[in-house]
Amino acid sequence: MVRPVAGIMLLLLSQRAAAEPPPPTESEQRVQREARRLLGPLVAVETVAANETQALRPLAKYFQNAGIPAQILESAPGRGNLVARVKGNGSKRPLLLLAHVDVVPVAGQKLTVPPFPLTEKDGYLYGRGVNDDKGMAAAIVAIAVEARRTRQPLSRDILVALTAGEETGGFAGVGWLVEQHPQLLDAEIGLNEASGGRLLVSADHTRIEEVDIGLGQKRYQSYRVTATGRGGHSSVPRADLNPIYRLATALERIGSFRLPARVLPVTRPGMAALAKLEKPPLADALRRAAETGTVSEADDAVLSKDAISNAFVRTTCIATMLQGSSQENVLPVSAEAIVQCRLLPGDTVDGVREALAKAVGDDKVEIAPTKDWGPGTALPSSGEVPDAIRRVARAYWGDIPVIEGFGFGADDGRYLVARGTKVYGIHPSPRTLEDSRLGFAAHGPDERVSARWYAEGVRWLNALVLELAR
Numbered sequence: 001m002v003r004p005v006a007g008i009m010l011l012l013l014s015q016r017a018a019a020e021p022p023p024p025t026e027s028e029q030r031v032q033r034e035a036r037r038l039l040g041p042l043v044a045v046e047t048v049a050a051n052e053t054q055a056l057r058p059l060a061k062y063f064q065n066a067g068i069p070a071q072i073l074e075s076a077p078g079r080g081n082l083v084a085r086v087k088g089n090g091s092k093r094p095l096l097l098l099a100h101v102d103v104v105p106v107a108g109q110k111l112t113v114p115p116f117p118l119t120e121k122d123g124y125l126y127g128r129g130v131n132d133d134k135g136m137a138a139a140i141v142a143i144a145v146e147a148r149r150t151r152q153p154l155s156r157d158i159l160v161a162l163t164a165g166e167e168t169g170g171f172a173g174v175g176w177l178v179e180q181h182p183q184l185l186d187a188e189i190g191l192n193e194a195s196g197g198r199l200l201v202s203a204d205h206t207r208i209e210e211v212d213i214g215l216g217q218k219r220y221q222s223y224r225v226t227a228t229g230r231g232g233h234s235s236v237p238r239a240d241l242n243p244i245y246r247l248a249t250a251l252e253r254i255g256s257f258r259l260p261a262r263v264l265p266v267t268r269p270g271m272a273a274l275a276k277l278e279k280p281p282l283a284d285a286l287r288r289a290a291e292t293g294t295v296s297e298a299d300d301a302v303l304s305k306d307a308i309s310n311a312f313v314r315t316t317c318i319a320t321m322l323q324g325s326s327q328e329n330v331l332p333v334s335a336e337a338i339v340q341c342r343l344l345p346g347d348t349v350d351g352v353r354e355a356l357a358k359a360v361g362d363d364k365v366e367i368a369p370t371k372d373w374g375p376g377t378a379l380p381s382s383g384e385v386p387d388a389i390r391r392v393a394r395a396y397w398g399d400i401p402v403i404e405g406f407g408f409g410a411d412d413g414r415y416l417v418a419r420g421t422k423v424y425g426i427h428p429s430p431r432t433l434e435d436s437r438l439g440f441a442a443h444g445p446d447e448r449v450s451a452r453w454y455a456e457g458v459r460w461l462n463a464l465v466l467e468l469a470r
Helices: 005-013 026-044 052-065 134-149 174-180 243-255 268-277 282-292 297-303 307-313 349-360 384-397 413-417 433-438 451-469
Strands: 070-074 080-086 095-100 119-121 124-126 158-163 189-192 198-201 208-217 219-228 316-323 334-343 365-369 402-407 422-425 448-450
Touching (some): 026 052, 026 134, 052 070, 052 134, 052 158, 080 174, 095 413, 095 451, 124 451, 134 158, 134 451, 174 413, 189 384, 189 451, 198 451, 208 268, 208 413, 208 422, 219 316, 219 349, 243 334, 243 349, 243 365, 268 282, 268 307, 268 402, 282 297, 282 307, 297 307, 334 349, 349 365, 384 422, 384 451, 413 422
Parallel strands (some): 095 158, 095 189, 208 402
Antiparallel strands (some): 070 080, 119 124, 124 448, 198 208, 219 334, 219 365, 316 334
């Protein structure tokens, strides 16, 4: 009988106070190699709201060659979702490992490294999706196949779901699966990207210095801001007939407007942890807000100047898209913009719309919510998954902080939390705080992850999965 690898590792590691984990086992090395190998072809396929099926076919074959049932279901031509299952003994309900394989566009970004082949350079792996979220996808495939190969004794089935369309709302992926094939994602617990979950690398790149557990996320909500006019010929312009100027004024007012600052219980641990990494006066403002649960006017002036700190304490809104005339010599009859907001729990869609309208102060500018992405989520900070994350993190890296995190983005976990699956955020792609700020972590140009720390993150995630599934 093969004894549970995760149990043995935790028994050994629990006796270690040092922050450096022991050398990886042969099985762990195999998981690390396979995750790196799978990541290359996955990044190479451009999956900007398309082509997910093309990216998933080699992974489906990889599962099948390992004796693991896998299927690809398309919500539309080319929009594939892969679901695979490693069988356990059924004494506990399944563990779901979730990742999306679509990515955001690179158009207009100044890149120094091509976005779609995976490039290794100066110790980093570059490519669109290495963090968000193909790094996670490659890791969980390798982990599931290794669990099957080594015949791990599992109490839970391990479900792997690699999905489409997360970056555009999940409607082609998890949203579609829970409507059309809910039995395929039926699980008690789950792990997914982000939602405040991450592995933080020290500024000098020498160690993992913090683990954040994603417990919740803001609500994603966009608003269409529209100004109208009569239109006309550009050769006889009249500014009062051109809605572009009215829209520009409205956007300038939205840009300088801030909703009130609030400190939520779920955000206080993350703010306290961030305070220890920053320097005064930002560190002092974060610490006071975390300790008191309030934000003074003076501290708000400091917090609002830092993008990460500002996102902790308020609903944020920013213009992301513009549209005017369809031809350069025609005055438009309407001009519109998309203002993208991330709502703190407690703020409502209508309440934010009314606040934006008041800030604009022009009844000839219409502000209306676009598609409803659904509410954000919140999960308890104790229980099987967060407790296991704490155990495995400290077993590998010693007595490092394990922080209850809160996500500023929106991910597919919300669909499953709404159905009763406890999906927590964590990711195998460690990053520095500076990488996050500069956009290297996700959605920015030259998305990248440290090759060394990605391998270590894969190993850690492997141990966590086995700990939860055994």
